[in-house]
Amino acid sequence: MDRANRVSQAWFACRNCGFVDHADRNGSRNIRARAWELWRRGAPSTAPAPPRKPGTGLDANAASHPVMPVVQARRSSDG
Numbered sequence: 001m002d003r004a005n006r007v008s009q010a011w012f013a014c015r016n017c018g019f020v021d022h023a024d025r026n027g028s029r030n031i032r033a034r035a036w037e038l039w040r041r042g043a044p045s046t047a048p049a050p051p052r053k054p055g056t057g058l059d060a061n062a063a064s065h066p067v068m069p070v071v072q073a074r075r076s077s078d079g
Contacts, residue, residue, distance in 0.1 A: 012027075
């Protein structure tokens with residue numbers, strides 16, 4: 001994580017190991033790896049709640065049946 005690794009705005013080149021990739025692709029892989037690790041550890045989501053639809057009293061994205069969070073569903077299927 002060194003600013004010198006950004007050869008240009010578009011390219012990332014690690015000065016330590018020599019890895020070269022498009023900067024956006026490299027950044028998206030880093031985000032995915034961090035999210036996967038948080039999910040694996042069962043960390044709660046920090047995503048904001050979806051906005052409510054005015055006048056309905058229900059969440060605009062609400063399902064017609066209760067939905068288990070992904071982390072709970074995965075754990076219950078592991079046995």
